[in-house]
Amino acid sequence: MWVSVASLLAWLWLTFGQGGFWHTGVRLPPRPERAARPGVAIVVPARDEAEVLPLSLPSLLAQEYPGTARVILVDDGSTDGTGELARRLGEAPGSLPLTVTSPGEPPQGWTGKLWALRHGVELAGDVEYLLLTDADIAHAPASLDSLVAAAEGASGGGYDLVSQMARLRTETRWERLIVPAFVYFFAQLYPFRWSNRPGSRTAAAAGGCTLVRREALERAGGVAAIRGAVIDDVNLAKAVKRGGGRTWLGLADQVDSVRPYPEFGQLWRMVSRSAFAQLRHSVLLLIGTVLGLALVYLVPPVLTVVGLAAGDSRLASVAGAAWLLMAYTYVPMLRYYRQPPVAALLLPFTALLYLLMTVDSAVQHWRGRGAAWKGRTYPAPSRSEGF
Structure with missing residues (x-):
């Protein structure tokens, strides 16, 4: 129950406190009348x-x-x-x-x-x-x-x-x-x-x-x-x-x-080649990301099913509310991509794939094959480069 409550609170914060990230209305303003433009x-x-x-x-x-x-x-x-x-x-x-x-x-x-x-x-x-x-x-x-x-x-x-x-x-x-x-x-x-x-x-x-x-x-x-x-x-x-x-x-x-x-493998490589770089090649950030993804995206559907199977209506309700908030915030992006809104219920599965891609990105980096793109592999930048 406490884990499901934590997940629901996380989704309340993401929905109302994370800059409205899920809105898809941030677009270029209409162009004015044509005028001479700079080079x-x-x-x-x-x-x-x-x-x-x-x-x-x-x-x-x-x-x-x-x-x-x-x-x-x-x-x-x-x-x-x-x-x-x-x-x-x-x-x-x-x-x-x-x-x-x-x-x-x-x-x-x-x-x-x-x-x-x-x-x-x-x-x-x-x-x-x-x-x-x-x-x-x-x-x-x-x-x-x-x-x-x-x-x-x-x-x-x-x-x-x-x-x-x-x-x-x-x-x-x-x-x-x-x-x-x-x-x-x-x-x-x-x-x-x-x-x-x-x-x-x-x-x-x-x-x-x-x-x-x-x-x-x-x-x-x-x-x-x-x-x-x-x-x-x-x-x-x-x-x-x-x-x-x-x-x-x-x-x-x-x-x-x-x-x-x-092919699925091409999409996997697209994400995994830079995921660990996004985490600044930090093991602590990697652990935090994995735990965070699990709490936010995997806990709601898993505990909803567990609550229903165990006859625990409170657990199913709290976890289900988190799952519904998750789906609700994903629907605008699906509409932007002209996909059916019901696909929002699959977001936990997609998040699991991203979690695995992120772990794979770290593993490939430790094996010396991280950040690979079209025959080139790039090491982590040194602290002096300031990235």
Whole structure:
């Protein structure tokens, strides 16, 4: 009974005291009437992305932007012809100017993606904004204009960093089970409303789509300030906020990931490769996370069943109330992903999978295979790097 009460209290706090993390209404404001916009360079780091590039790069090259814009694709040591394919795609009539370049292998202390971003930012020249977007992200024609309008101050905005959580694919059974929970857990960890509040210690961004003022990036120390960060998007937002900048993060309506995850193992690796890094490679945080996930997500359904089986109506009622609160807060995210609300009852099972992924992430790190991505493995950054 005491465990079920603790779980219910945890859910009452999460529902009413955790920044309204479960609301999905944090979106970009409507764009004002079209006006001349400042110059933007779109920087796309790409490593072995030939499979998805035909679905994503043309959307960037076709942006309807009332200002100067160019695309810089940084080929990060690809072996599948990513660079050559990008050049061919850039020949389409009416495309924005495209530069395809390669920085070579990253030096020690740098992740490949951030080394590529640094190279692209240096080539961007004297532009006011940089759109940092992943190679698997497709943008609607007005996406860039909406981002810059928000950064410029539309509807009371005015930000140094504007980021959108791209809508991930949910076509396969495993994607539908894992993906909405991925965004839900991220928002629970970094409530968007808290992150968007000036002066708040919470800061986050979504690496797939982040527009940043060049001046704010330089004030934060440039890409070099986060050079070894595996979770680069959150660390970038923290660096910009530490430098006095205003940041904004919300869900996307015009930005979609086209990367497929048809197999469960691919989704497992997507989560586990960075989960232990999220915990700062701390054993104590790992233990606390496992216990916390168990108390918050596993206790309610287990004790509901136990209470019903034992004829203990009080236990079943308290645990069941926690389970219902859990499901209630998950429904908005399911609706955002166009999934049936009844799937919210499966969240405890999905949370169990995430718990196992987090433990596996720690195990892989201790075996020297942590934070692995496309042939590269990154060690934990030293304390002197400040991540």
